[in-house]
Amino acid sequence: MIEQVVRVPLAVGEDLVIQKNRIGSGGKRLCVVTGTHGDELEGQYVAWRLARWLKAHPEHLKGTVDIYPALNPLGVSTMTRSNPLCDLDMNRTFPGSPDGAMSEFLAHTLIRDMVGADVCIDIHASNIFLREIPQVRINVNTAERLVPLAKRMNLGFIWIHAAATVLESTLAHSLNALDTPTLVVEMGVGMRLTRAYGDQLLTGILSLMHYLGMWDAPVMPVAPPIVSSDGHVSFVNASRPGIFVPSVAHAAYVEQGQELGQVVDPLTGDVCETLICPASGLLFTLREYPVVYEGSLIARILGGAL
Amino acid sequence: MREEILFTMETPYRRPLAVRGWYFGNPERRSLAVLGALRGNEVQQMYICSQLIRALAAMEENGELAEDCGILVVPCANQFSMNVGRRFWAADNTDINRMFPGYDQGETTQRIAAHIFSALQGCSYGVQFTSFHLPGDLLPHVRITETGYERAEEALDFGLPYVILRRPHPYDTTTLNYNWQIWDTQAYSLYTRATDCIDQSAARQAVEAVERFLFAKGLSRRAVPAPQEEPSLLREEALHSLLTTAGGLLQQECRPGDRVRPGDVLGEILEPCTGAVLEQLRADCSGRIFFAHRAQLINGHEAAFRILPD
Numbered sequence: 028m029i030e031q032v033v034r035v036p037l038a039v040g041e042d043l044v045i046q047k048n049r050i051g052s053g054g055k056r057l058c059v060v061t062g063t064h065g066d067e068l069e070g071q072y073v074a075w076r077l078a079r080w081l082k083a084h085p086e087h088l089k090g091t092v093d094i095y096p097a098l099n100p101l102g103v104s105t106m107t108r109s110n111p112l113c114d115l116d117m118n119r120t121f122p123g124s125p126d127g128a129m130s131e132f133l134a135h136t137l138i139r140d141m142v143g144a145d146v147c148i149d150i151h152a153s154n155i156f157l158r159e160i161p162q163v164r165i166n167v168n169t170a171e172r173l174v175p176l177a178k179r180m181n182l183g184f185i186w187i188h189a190a191a192t193v194l195e196s197t198l199a200h201s202l203n204a205l206d207t208p209t210l211v212v213e214m215g216v217g218m219r220l221t222r223a224y225g226d227q228l229l230t231g232i233l234s235l236m237h238y239l240g241m242w243d244a245p246v247m248p249v250a251p252p253i254v255s256s257d258g259h260v261s262f263v264n265a266s267r268p269g270i271f272v273p274s275v276a277h278a279a280y281v282e283q284g285q286e287l288g289q290v291v292d293p294l295t296g297d298v299c300e301t302l303i304c305p306a307s308g309l310l311f312t313l314r315e316y317p318v319v320y321e322g323s324l325i326a327r328i329l330g331g332a333l
Numbered sequence: 334m335r336e337e338i339l340f341t342m343e344t345p346y347r348r349p350l351a352v353r354g355w356y357f358g359n360p361e362r363r364s365l366a367v368l369g370a371l372r373g374n375e376v377q378q379m380y381i382c383s384q385l386i387r388a389l390a391a392m393e394e395n396g397e398l399a400e401d402c403g404i405l406v407v408p409c410a411n412q413f414s415m416n417v418g419r420r421f422w423a424a425d426n427t428d429i430n431r432m433f434p435g436y437d438q439g440e441t442t443q444r445i446a447a448h449i450f451s452a453l454q455g456c457s458y459g460v461q462f463t464s465f466h467l468p469g470d471l472l473p474h475v476r477i478t479e480t481g482y483e484r485a486e487e488a489l490d491f492g493l494p495y496v497i498l499r500r501p502h503p504y505d506t507t508t509l510n511y512n513w514q515i516w517d518t519q520a521y522s523l524y525t526r527a528t529d530c531i532d533q534s535a536a537r538q539a540v541e542a543v544e545r546f547l548f549a550k551g552l553s554r555r556a557v558p559a560p561q562e563e564p565s566l567l568r569e570e571a572l573h574s575l576l577t578t579a580g581g582l583l584q585q586e587c588r589p590g591d592r593v594r595p596g597d598v599l600g601e602i603l604e605p606c607t608g609a610v611l612e613q614l615r616a617d618c619s620g621r622i623f624f625a626h627r628a629q630l631i632n633g634h635e636a637a638f639r640i641l642p643d
């Protein structure tokens with residue numbers, strides 16, 4: 028059933044409405060959330076596949092699934108990452124407040140709607156600059172509780188990252204702090220759909236539901252992921268501005284000393300910089316957007332300090 | 334006066350971004366650092382710095398700066414965005430003021446923040462002219478982040494009508510103001526009226542506030558007349574927000590500074606196509622209008638006014 032989570036009038040003849048699709052009833056509750064960043068669309072495919080699959084097989088659903096495909100409807104509809112009303116990153120406005128201005132009110136109402144779920148999955152798609160393999164990201168402080176759930180998600184990599192105060196304003200942090208286990212998925216690239224990643228995650232969501240006792244049909248086996256902390260991740264940043272031309276494929280295994288790509292200058296025909304892989308391992312992040320500046324992230328490799 | 338390039342960042346197809354600073358007084362001392370535009374729309378903030386540079390140059394010329402006073406002014410750290418009419422870093426829309434203290438091995442705007450922070454660090458006092466995130470006019474004030482290191486009463490020496498203490502949210506921990514404070518600089522954000530267009534009288538008031546502060550701290554010998562009203566210190570929570578219920582055209586009946594009593598009509602929201610009154614916004618306490626939403630269009634659940642209660 029399509030439900031309205033929050034409605035706020037806009038200036039001229041339109042309301043901002045955030046909707047969810049509630050499928051099933053009673054029992055455990057799973058929230059699948061996406062579209063917080065309006066330029067991240069990989070979750071759209073997952074939301075659609077999941078809703079369709081559950082509608083087609085209601086007899087196997089033992090519980091409630093709430094699907095929120097667009098937490099930031101104005102952003103998704105206008106190709107804008109942030110909430111276009113205030114240019115604020117919505118994922119820095121949680122937990123919000125009931126009597127704050129619009130962005131805080133929206134954040135508060137969303138949290139209130141999701142809190143108490145047995146698991147929440149918040150699907151992101153990197154940004155337009157970087158392509159990511161499907162992964163679960165977990166704050167080290169919540170690892171003990173979340174890693175066992177994340178292992179069911181059929182994603183190859185679980186990145187346990189350090190805590191940062193600024194990240195306390197995210198949806199995931201706020202829900203976890205309210206005792207609602209929330210997993211953040213990052214996959215693919217902004218403004219695109221990667222069907223294979225979406226299918227992979229759908230299998231993972233059904234497997235997690237099966238594990239939680241919410242889905243009684245047989246599920247496909249999931250491969251055990253690599254679980255890793257910050258210490259095993261190496262970063263490569265550009266040190267020169269220009270156009271980045273990769274020489275490796277995303278998601279490949281790379282060797283220390285291997286060339287990852289070049290930053291080139293189309294005006295002069297020169298190579299400004301050759302980027303060398305600092306460690307052997309899995310190239311799980313690779314620059315997608317060619318224009319780079321000093322500092323632009325080019326790649327992340329898993330296996331760095333192993 | 335000594336002009337220096339604080340750092341340069343090369344960009345694809347554009348001239349290098351050179352951030353310039355102007356030093357005054359004793360080069361061995363770091364008494365005060367002043368930052369203007371960090372975002373591309375902070376034209377007024379840059380203008381204030383330009384006027385401050387003129388005032389400080391005259392003071393230096395006249396021997397009015399104390400021997401142990403050293404000042405750095407950075408009017409604009411983000412012409413890269415300003416020149417193309419964008420508020421945030423124009424390449425990836427990140428906000429440099431959400432990147433402090435910066436990281437010199439990190440992403441582009443983290444590196445820029447690190448450069449800015451290292452140039453501004455180590456001063457006793459730090460002043461940032463900054464802009465409010467909501468479109469609107471507000472009363473001039475000094476804003477201080479409560480970190481436990483702040484000495485709020487010192488901000489009264491600017492002589493602006495209000496000093497507001499703000500309890501930081503998690504997302505405030507990456508602002509310049511917060512990090513300055515953590516790293517031993519007394520940090521003040523000075524808010525005056527305009528942002529994207531120049532308001533000369535507001536700029537004069539801001540420059541005068543810095544001059545008054547320097548005099549009060551014994552850093553200059555140029556006396557500045559006392560402010561017309563005694564400055565007061567308050568917490569941000571003391572302000573009453575008047576939230577809208579309807580969306581539409583906002584017609585204001587009052588301006589910042591106006592005195593109001595409970596029940597006074599401060600503005601109306603009109604149905605934008607028919608002109609019918611959808612909502613009357615009434616004062617819920619007696620006090621002074623502190624903030625008034627400026628844009629003509631307003632949504633539901635937005636702060637149309639903020640009142641400072643008596």
Ligand SMILES: [Zn+2]
Binds near residue numbers: 063067151152153
């Ligand atoms: Zn995202």
